[in-house]
Amino acid sequence: MPQRSGIATGMPSPQIIIRPAVPADAxxxxxxxxxxxxxxxxxxxxxxxxxxxxxxxxxxxWADRFSNPSPTQTALLAETVSGDAAGxxxxxxxxxxxxxxxxxxxHVRPALRGRSIGEQLLRAAVAPLGADEAxxxxxxxxxxxxxxxxxxxxxxxxxxxxxxxxxxxGAPILRMVWQRAADLxxxx
Numbered sequence: 001m002p003q004r005s006g007i008a009t010g011m012p013s014p015q016i017i018i019r020p021a022v023p024a025d026a027x028x029x030x031x032x033x034x035x036x037x038x039x040x041x042x043x044x045x046x047x048x049x050x051x052x053x054x055x056x057x058x059x060x061x062w063a064d065r066f067s068n069p070s071p072t073q074t075a076l077l078a079e080t081v082s083g084d085a086a087g088x089x090x091x092x093x094x095x096x097x098x099x100x101x102x103x104x105x106x107h108v109r110p111a112l113r114g115r116s117i118g119e120q121l122l123r124a125a126v127a128p129l130g131a132d133e134a135x136x137x138x139x140x141x142x143x144x145x146x147x148x149x150x151x152x153x154x155x156x157x158x159x160x161x162x163x164x165x166x167x168x169x170g171a172p173i174l175r176m177v178w179q180r181a182a183d184l185x186x187x188x
Contacts, residue, residue: 016086016117018124021075023066028085029077030058036107044142049167076124078117086112089121099177100134119153123184131182141172150176154183
């Protein structure tokens with residue numbers, strides 16, 4: 001069931017509908033993924049990769065995820081009430097025995113960041129988890145805004161490793177962990 005929200009923040013928050021993503025959304029999700037990476041990782045990922053190959057790479061990733069979905073995969077798409085795609089999240093339930101479910105991607109169109117869409121997507125993705133179930137994600141250490149965002153939402157750094165994406169050239173990533181889904185702070 002789609003969720004509607006219009007949370008007040010520092011910027012006007014568009015009315016958002018969050019719905020399960022379907023195979024026909026793969027191209028849209030890949031486009032948001034590219035747009036987000038090009039903006040957030042311009043100084044981090046290889047510029048040659050971001051200039052072109054990222055598009056085919058992300059299209060292939062999302063086409064595969066929708067044509068061969070894991071039974072533990074949940075992908076959600078956020079749209080404005082006018083139908084414009086705003087962001088997406090992908091979660092793999094029970095991914096790791098220690099760290100729990102994996103939020104594998106959470107991206108919002110750069111022009112819409114800071115309007116609670118990412119928070120709404122994260123909350124919607126983990127809502128089906130039990131209160132005592134853990135979840136985690138990886139974020140580039142150099143993505144200071146992303147790290148702050150996850151920490152504000154209760155995530156704690158629980159590890160550091162080099163990223164294995166060739167375009168990242170081994171840049172360090174941080175494992176952000178919520179030991180309990182209930183550790184995601186409630187909204188004010």
